[in-house]
Structure formats: structure tokens, C-alpha cells
Amino acid sequence: MSRQNHNLVEILCIGTELLLGNIKNGNAQWISKELASIGLPHFRQSVVGDNLEKIQLIVKESSKRCNILIITGGLGPTSDDLTKEAIALTFQEPLLQSKEALIEIKSKFKYSSNPIPECNYKQALFPYSAKIISNPCGTAPGMIWEPIPNFKIITLPGVPMEMKQMWKESVKNWLKENVYNEGIFKSRTLNFSGVSESLLSEKVKDLLTNKNPTVAPYASSSLVKLRITAKAKDNSSAQDLLDPIEKEIMKRVGNYFFGYNEESLAKKIVSLLVDRKETLSTAESCTGGSLGATLTSIPGVSSIFLGGIIAYSNLTKENVLNVQKNLIEKHGAVSSEVVKAMAEGVKKQLSSDWSIAISGIAGPLGGTKDKPVGFVQIGISGPNFIKTIPINFGSHRKRIEIQELSVARALNELRIILINQT
Amino acid sequence: MSRQNHNLVEILCIGTELLLGNIKNGNAQWISKELASIGLPHFRQSVVGDNLEKIQLIVKESSKRCNILIITGGLGPTSDDLTKEAIALTFQEPLLQSKEALIEIKSKFKYSSNPIPECNYKQALFPYSAKIISNPCGTAPGMIWEPIPNFKIITLPGVPMEMKQMWKESVKNWLKENVYNEGIFKSRTLNFSGVSESLLSEKVKDLLTNKNPTVAPYASSSLVKLRITAKAKDNSSAQDLLDPIEKEIMKRVGNYFFGYNEESLAKKIVSLLVDRKETLSTAESCTGGSLGATLTSIPGVSSIFLGGIIAYSNLTKENVLNVQKNLIEKHGAVSSEVVKAMAEGVKKQLSSDWSIAISGIAGPLGGTKDKPVGFVQIGISGPNFIKTIPINFGSHRKRIEIQELSVARALNELRIILINQT
Numbered sequence: 119m120s121r122q123n124h125n126l127v128e129i130l131c132i133g134t135e136l137l138l139g140n141i142k143n144g145n146a147q148w149i150s151k152e153l154a155s156i157g158l159p160h161f162r163q164s165v166v167g168d169n170l171e172k173i174q175l176i177v178k179e180s181s182k183r184c185n186i187l188i189i190t191g192g193l194g195p196t197s198d199d200l201t202k203e204a205i206a207l208t209f210q211e212p213l214l215q216s217k218e219a220l221i222e223i224k225s226k227f228k229y230s231s232n233p234i235p236e237c238n239y240k241q242a243l244f245p246y247s248a249k250i251i252s253n254p255c256g257t258a259p260g261m262i263w264e265p266i267p268n269f270k271i272i273t274l275p276g277v278p279m280e281m282k283q284m285w286k287e288s289v290k291n292w293l294k295e296n297v298y299n300e301g302i303f304k305s306r307t308l309n310f311s312g313v314s315e316s317l318l319s320e321k322v323k324d325l326l327t328n329k330n331p332t333v334a335p336y337a338s339s340s341l342v343k344l345r346i347t348a349k350a351k352d353n354s355s356a357q358d359l360l361d362p363i364e365k366e367i368m369k370r371v372g373n374y375f376f377g378y379n380e381e382s383l384a385k386k387i388v389s390l391l392v393d394r395k396e397t398l399s400t401a402e403s404c405t406g407g408s409l410g411a412t413l414t415s416i417p418g419v420s421s422i423f424l425g426g427i428i429a430y431s432n433l434t435k436e437n438v439l440n441v442q443k444n445l446i447e448k449h450g451a452v453s454s455e456v457v458k459a460m461a462e463g464v465k466k467q468l469s470s471d472w473s474i475a476i477s478g479i480a481g482p483l484g485g486t487k488d489k490p491v492g493f494v495q496i497g498i499s500g501p502n503f504i505k506t507i508p509i510n511f512g513s514h515r516k517r518i519e520i521q522e523l524s525v526a527r528a529l530n531e532l533r534i535i536l537i538n539q540t
Numbered sequence: 541m542s543r544q545n546h547n548l549v550e551i552l553c554i555g556t557e558l559l560l561g562n563i564k565n566g567n568a569q570w571i572s573k574e575l576a577s578i579g580l581p582h583f584r585q586s587v588v589g590d591n592l593e594k595i596q597l598i599v600k601e602s603s604k605r606c607n608i609l610i611i612t613g614g615l616g617p618t619s620d621d622l623t624k625e626a627i628a629l630t631f632q633e634p635l636l637q638s639k640e641a642l643i644e645i646k647s648k649f650k651y652s653s654n655p656i657p658e659c660n661y662k663q664a665l666f667p668y669s670a671k672i673i674s675n676p677c678g679t680a681p682g683m684i685w686e687p688i689p690n691f692k693i694i695t696l697p698g699v700p701m702e703m704k705q706m707w708k709e710s711v712k713n714w715l716k717e718n719v720y721n722e723g724i725f726k727s728r729t730l731n732f733s734g735v736s737e738s739l740l741s742e743k744v745k746d747l748l749t750n751k752n753p754t755v756a757p758y759a760s761s762s763l764v765k766l767r768i769t770a771k772a773k774d775n776s777s778a779q780d781l782l783d784p785i786e787k788e789i790m791k792r793v794g795n796y797f798f799g800y801n802e803e804s805l806a807k808k809i810v811s812l813l814v815d816r817k818e819t820l821s822t823a824e825s826c827t828g829g830s831l832g833a834t835l836t837s838i839p840g841v842s843s844i845f846l847g848g849i850i851a852y853s854n855l856t857k858e859n860v861l862n863v864q865k866n867l868i869e870k871h872g873a874v875s876s877e878v879v880k881a882m883a884e885g886v887k888k889q890l891s892s893d894w895s896i897a898i899s900g901i902a903g904p905l906g907g908t909k910d911k912p913v914g915f916v917q918i919g920i921s922g923p924n925f926i927k928t929i930p931i932n933f934g935s936h937r938k939r940i941e942i943q944e945l946s947v948a949r950a951l952n953e954l955r956i957i958l959i960n961q962t
Contacts, residue, residue, distance in 0.1 A: 137582060139572030140756060142564045146587070150561030160559060161594060165568070165585035172583060179601070305560070316657040316679070319618040323659070326619045334590075335618055336557060337699070345562070400829075400850065406836025407822075407829030410850040414828025415940055417904050425856035427849055428822065428832040434847035434890050438860070468856050482839050492651075510651045514676060518837055519701065 125297055126184040127153060127160035130176060132191035132201050133276055134167040145190045145281055152285060156294060157302040157349070160188075168192055173204035181208075181269045186297065188289075191276030193258035195237040201273060202261075206245055209265035213243040218250050219259045226257045251288045256280040262292060304356035305347040308367060310374040311383055311530040315342045321370050331359050333367070340526030341383075342374075376533060383529040384412050384419075390536045391422040396471035396501075398532075400426030401439055401464035403451065403477040404494065409525045424468045429460065439463035452477045452489050454506040457497030465499050472500040474528050480520045485513060492520055496528045498535060507531055547719050548606040549575060549582035552598060554613035554623050555698055556589035567612045567703055574707060576769070578716055579724035582610075590614055595626035603630075603691045608719065610711075613698030615680035617659040623695060624683075628667055631687035635665040640672050641681045648679050673710045678702040684714060726778030727769040730789060732796040733805060733952040737764045743792050753781050755789070762948030763805075764796075798955060805951040806834050806841075812958045813844040818893035818923075820954075822848030823861055823886035825873065825899040826916065831947045846890045851882065861885035874899045874911050876928040879919030887921050894922045896950050902942045907935060914942055918950045920957060929953055 129146050136143055146163045153160050161184070166172045173192070180187045192201030206213045220242040227234045241258050244250060251260035251274070258275040265271065272289060274281045310318060315337035319326065322344065325333045331348040344367060348359035368375060376386050391398055400409045410426045413419050429435040432451055436443050441459040449455040460475035478494030485491035492511040497504070511523050553568050568585045575582050583606070588594045595614070602609045614623030628635045642664040649656045663680050666672060673682035673696070680697040687693065694711060696703045732740060737757055741748065744766065747755045753770035766789060770781035790797060799808055813820055822831050832848045835841050851857040854873055858865050863881040871877040882897035900916030907913035914933040920926070933945050 136569075137572055137585070138576055138756075139569045139574075142566055142569045143585075144564055147558075147561045147564045150559055152561075154560055161588065161591075162598070163559070163565075163587035167583065169583075176584070314657075316617045316660050317654065320657045320659055323619065334556060334620055335616075336562070337616075345557075345560075347560075399856075402829070402832075404836075405833070406841075406845075407824070407832025407834075407848060407850065408836075410824075410829025410852075411827070411833045411943075412829075414826075414830075414850075414852065414902075415943070417939055419828075420852060423828075423852050425850040425852040425860070426829060427860070428829065428836075428847040430832075430836065430842060430845050430847040431890075434821075437891075438847070438849070438889055467860055468853075469859070480836075512648070512651050514648065516677065516701070516705075517839055519677070521833075521837070 125158060125186065127158055127186045127188065128180050128184045129160055129163045130180065130187055130189045131163070131165045131276070132168065132173060132189060133165070134169075134198070136165045137167045144278055145276065148278070148282060149188060149190070149285070152290065154303045154305075156290065158293060158297065159303065168198040168200055170200050170204050170207070173200060174208045177205055177208045177271070181266060185268050186270050186272065188272045188274070190274045190281055193241065193260065193273060193275045195235065195241055195257065197237075199240075202243060205263075205265070205271060205273070209245075211245045211265065214246055215239075215242050216244045216248075216250055216259075219244060222250075222252060222259055223257050251284050253280055254283050254287065260284055260289075262289075301349055301351040302353065302356060303347055303349050304353060304360065305345055306360050306364065307379045308344045308346070308364065308375055309377045309379075309381060310342045310344070310371065311340070311376050311526060311533075313342060313371065313374040318342050318344070318371055318374065322367055325363065325367065328363070331363050333363065340522050376530070382416075383526060383533060384416050386533055387413070387529055387536075388416050388419050388422055390533065391472070392418075394536070394540075397422050397424050398472045398474070399424045399464045399468040399470035401460040401473065401475040402426060402428050403430060403435070403460070404480040405476045405478075405521045405524050406430055408521050409474060409476060409528060412525050412529070424470050427464050427467065435460060439467070450489065452479060452493060452495050454495055454497075454508065457495040458499075458504060458506050461497035461499035461504070472498070472532065474498055474532055476524050476528055478520065478524055480517045480524075481513070481515075482517060491515075494520065494524045494527075496524070496531060498528070498532055500535070503535070505531075505535070547580060547608065549580055549608045549610065550602050550606045551582055551585045552602065552609055552611045553585070553587045553698070554590060554595060554611060555587070556591075556620070558587045559589045566700055567698065570700070570704060571610060571612070571707070574712065576725055577727050578712065579771070580715060580719060590620040590622055592622050592626050592629070595622060596630045599627055599630045599693070603688060607690055608692050608694065608715075610694045610696070612696045612703055615663065615682065615695060615697045617657065617663055617679065619659075621662075624665060624667075627685070627687070627693060627695070631667075633667045633687065636668055637661075637664050638666045638670075638672055638681075641666060644672075644674060644681055645679050673706050675702055676705050676709065682706055682711075684711075723771055723773045724775065724778060725769055725771050726775060726782065727767055728782050728786065729765050729767045729801045730786065730797055731799045731801075731803060732764045732766070732793065733762070733798050733948060733955075735764055735793065735796040740764050740766070740793055740796070744789055747785065747789065750785070753785050755785065762944050798952070804838075805948060805955060806838050808955055809835070809951055809958070810838050810841050810844055812955065813894070814840075816958070816962075819844050819846050820894045820896070821846045821886045821890040821892035823882040823895065823897040824848060824850050825852060825857070825882070826902040827898045827900075827943045827946050828852055830943050831896060831898060831950060834947050834951070846892050849886050849889065857882060861889070872911065874901055874915060874917050876917055876919075876930065879917040880921075880926060880928050883919035883921035883926070894920070894954065896920055896954055898946050898950055900942065900946055902939045902946075903935070903937075904939060913937075916942070916946045916949075918946070918953060920950070920954055922957070925957070927953075927957070
């Protein structure tokens, strides 16, 4: 692939704090999203520390691979801010004081009673032919510079707020106007529950090799997502590419689908119950409040969620949820009989229309041969409705994972019940 | 600098989702911290997408630059998981089925009623001489492989939980035993609660420029940490460097300190109550179960935590917690009077020694001039003890942040009370 014939973009973030793991690389993520939204994908991200040789080496390498290198970090006033020095050395160009940059930097000290610190003068140094990018929030202007034909460097500060502002006010438009790009990228994410990533992937296997739109699976501990991404000349052509492939996916695995993009299972439950004007309560043992917490993370949940009882001990199950003692003695706290009684108990106590109960063995201790760690019983009760679901998530899982999976599974079960009833 | 004479480490994260900006690169950050903690700094991080040619190119480049390349991502079962294929192609080695890996993968499907999906078999393919890294949580084993002299590749899955577990159980020790390093880095993290990052930093400002040990502040939404890191020839010399600086820090801000390293407020509460042989219950309104969930994330909590009541609606406060209706009408649900009644109500209902109640306005709606979003009341009740604490976390904060801050504050208040009583 020839560097000359493409708009090959790379991102380089400079900062020893990134190599020490002090912070997550939020700048790379933010710029990635921005690039995708204007149809300029990039192919590589790198991080190096505040080190003159290391920066020179990577800039040299990138100049042979890509046409546009977007650099963040190392533009500050201190002695370990070396980005411009390293770039200038790489292409053996001197740094000169830019009048434009100096005026801008001086204006930042207008309200200061102290003189401009000596070290800030360094921030006005740029290669002669660089175009200065104004920094509305800080003292570190950026630049767009083409040291060799077909290779442009864009420098931005590492402070996220400054970088973002400069991107929005200057860089984005410059890229749109000066860098030819072949249309836009448009993505849509389909969220699934109650299915494993491998099973879902198996069913859409042939689609995963599609070129445009592309289809890619992602999994978190309790959800699976398929992201379809189209490249097209404009928004509406992109939608025209996305729609048929979504239809095909839905035909095959639509029964596991619950929502688009940022929609969560909890959000879906809230909107379903709001539509039905019905309320919900919860009775939790092994999840200890996670189900309630997941629901109450959703703004507006108060119109459907009345509350719940965290019945972590058997006595609480008996005294607060009114589960009969002999039921627990006979069947154990993790049993179809007990979650049924928990669900009915909380529904009655809180006078809700629906209720969810969860009881299980989250581990690491407490497992037996019959009921190992990872074994969970879910009970769902509603108007003239009761159902219990036994699940074994597997003893290899961690406590928190079993709790998360139990919550997701319980919400998904209720979702399916509510949908099938409408 | 010759590659042969050093332990030059690089991190490579593979995943198109990183280039699309779907997620922050938390894996790179986490591994960075781990490497620093065992005295193995790294000099470069890279990200490329799920693309066979691009992965080959960067692996080839890295093999000329470094001795250890740590790769995350692309080990899944789907057709866009290409890491091992690309590595094998780079060094022209075939991938063969590893019996060891296959047994491990099969064990993960033990509880599944479906047969093993065809695509999972691919996860058992490795170069002949690779050492398999067991994956306790998922179906993607990793490997340590030396395709050419003095260049080792370590592959780990991209799912953070799996990656971290494999690192802790296998990779970390392997690195310590097999990779020579020049002295060690030893870190100690001091955890603080009830103080802001800026206030804490101000009080130890002069220490933050220390060279050895270094002192660096980190903040999450509800905690502040100071990490002190010493570089020394061995463990005991490192401790000798760490001790005096810790002593100095404690002299200045020790009153906010609650624990070292991974110790959480919840863990601290559990151990304090276990020692006192006392029990705890919770009554939550705006936190909706998060306090219970935070407590029950700790293994062994069942010996002290009896359960709780999520009283999200006023009716639940009245009917289940026995809060008097006129108290709510007169003072409002977010009041000293009501959290007091909630704390006493749940303590009585669940017969616990201690109880925590939280009621507040998590937003985004529901704020008033007197009680804005971010206003929270905490009540703590114990044997012959009752205390309520009003807090305003500020209306600029997000719902989930207010919930998290409330939980942390409540746990910290109880911690201080318990400690002052001993």
C-alpha cells in the first residue's frame, strides 16, 4: 500500500503518565470517535513517553507509514515537554519564535499580576512554515505542519479540555476542507441478551466477513453486541446500507435482541412498565442489592420501581419477606420454592404489580455438589403470573460476575415475559 | 540501543473497537501499572485493528525494537479474532491444536446444554512451542511464545476481567522469574476517604516532586489514593525508602486514611464488624441498592450483613420501614428526621446491631431550591447510637456519581464511628 495515494491517519499520544498507567488514554478514544464521524478512519495509535529520542524514532517511523499524524501531549512549558523539539530534530528544522503564538500566550497572562514565567516563552516556538492552531483555554498553541511532502503533523496539547476545544474550533474543519475523504462512517449497535457471543457469532458467521457494512461482535460479561458499520457518501446512503443487514441479522437472532446503541436491559424494563402503567419490586439474596442498583441507575425509574428487600440472611427472608421457615429447611434458600415465595412476599409487602426474586450461590464459599457456586434461582411474579428459572453460570466464575450475570438474566427474563404478554 | 542487551517491553492492544473509539484503552493502563510495579517499565504502547496485514506489520516492527511484546485482544472465537493467525504468519509457523488448551476450553462448556460451537475450537490453536496460559474465566487461553531468539510474545484476551486474572495467576510470576530486571519498583497505595484530591494534594504538595520514592495522587469518584513508589535493588531496601515517606504523609493527612492497596471501605467495615461480632442492615432510597451491592461484593459479608430494604417510594418507607407518614409529610423524604426513622426502622425489622440509611436527590430531576440535586441525608444507628449527616455533593454531578459518593460517604461515616468506639 503506497503512502502517497491514501489518507492514512495515525494518532500518537505523548506522555510518561500514560506509560506509568496513571491515566487512561481518553484523548485517543475521543479523537478516534471524531475521526470516524468525519469519515477519516485511522489505522494505528501509539503512546510514547516524554523522551526526545523515543519521540523522534516514532515520528520518523510514522512519516514512512502515514500521511497525517495527530499528536497530543508534550506542549507544556516544562522541561519534560519535548514534542515540538523532537519533531523539529526529526526533520532537522529549527524552532523559531512565532509572533502570532507569542501574542496569544501573552494574552493568557493579561489578568495576572506576575510577569509571564520564562518557561512559557518556549511554547511560542514553532517551525517556520507551521500553521498555528489557537488554544482558547491554555497557553499551549498547536500546529499543522508538513515537514515533507504528503506527511502532515498536527500537534495538540494533552489536557483533554484544551485538546477538544482546539479540535472543534480548528482541526476538524481543517481536516474536512483540506483532506479529501471518501464519505462517512455510520454505525448502529444491536444489543442482545440471553445468548453467548460464540453462539450469536455462529449464527451470523457469514455476515462477519462482509466488507460494507461490516458486522462485528463485542461482548461484556452479561451482554453481547453486534455493531454494523457502513461507509457511504452521506448519511442517507449509509442508512440504506445498514437497514438490509440489520433485517437479516434480526431474522436470524432477533429473539435475543433487546435494543439499540446505549439502550440497557434496565432502561428497556423501565420503558415497558411505564407503558403498561405497572410497578416493580425486588427481593434479592445473592445479588445483595445489585438488581435494585441497576434499576435505579436509570433516571425516571421512580415511576415504576417501588423498592425491594435485600434478604441476605434466612432470618430476613422469613421475617421481612414472610418466607415460611419450613420451606427454607426443606428445599434450601436456593430453590424454586423459596424464590417463588420471595417474589410473592415482596410483591405483597410493597404492593407492586411485578416482582423479581434472586437467590443463588455467588461464592467463593457455600457451594455444594447439588448446588455449586454459580447456581442461581430466579423467580418472577406478576398479575396472575409466577415463574421460576434455575440457572448454572458455572463455578469458574467470580463472585461479582455471578452477581452481574444474575441481574442481567433476571431483567432479560422479565423483559421477555412483558413482551410476550403485549 | 541494542535490542539484545535490554528488557525492552512494548504493549500492543488489538481491536477495531479501540480504533473506532468505542472504549477507552483500560487494558493498556492496567498492564502499565502492573509492569511498573514489578520494575519492568515499557517504552511504547500501540493499538491496531482486527486486520491480518496490520497486525503482522506491527508485530514484525516490534520484533526489531523490543524483547517482550505483550498483546491483548483478538483471541476470541469469531472470524475477526486474528491475533494468533497474524503472529504465526509473521514468523511463518503453523498453528496446531493444543491438547492442553482444548481440554481447558471443553471444561468451560461442562454446564452448557448446547454442544461446543464449532468456532471455539479455533481458540485451541497455538504455535507448537508456545507455552499455554490458562484462562480461568473464559474460553480464550493465552500464550508465551519465543518465535525468534530474544523476542517473546505474550498474548492475553481483550476482556479485562479475563486478562487481569491471567496476568495475576500466570504472567506476573513468569515475568518475575524469567525476565532479568535491574532492581525493582515497589509501590504502596494509601487510600483516603472524606477528602478531595485537590485538598489532599495541597497538603503533600512538596512531596509530589520527590524523585525516589515518587508520590502520585489518584482519584476515583469516591476515593483518593496516594501511591508511593520506590526504586531499589531489592524489596527490603525499597521498604526502607517507603516507610519514612509514608510516615510523613500520615502525619499530615492520616485522619483521612482508611487502608492500603486494594482495601476498600466495604472490606474495612466487614472486618471491623466481624471483630466486634456485630451485624448490619441497610435502608436505601436514592442509592437504590448500591450500598447493599457494595457490601455484598465482599466475600464473607454474610456473617455481618443481614440484608436491607430498598425504600424507593414513600409508601415503601411507610409500609415496610414503618416510617411515620406525617414525618415524611412534615419534613420531606430527604430529611434528618426521615433517615433517622429509616435507620431505626430497618435495624428493628432485621434485628441488626447497626444500620445505615440513605435518602437523597440523585437527579437529574426532583431537585428544589432547598434540597437541590446532590443533596443527601445519611443516618446511622447502632447500639445506643444515632447520628444523621446532611451532605451536598453538588448539582453538577451525574446521578450515578451521586449514588456512588453517597455509598462511600455512608461507609466512611460508619467506619469512623466504629473506630472511635474501640
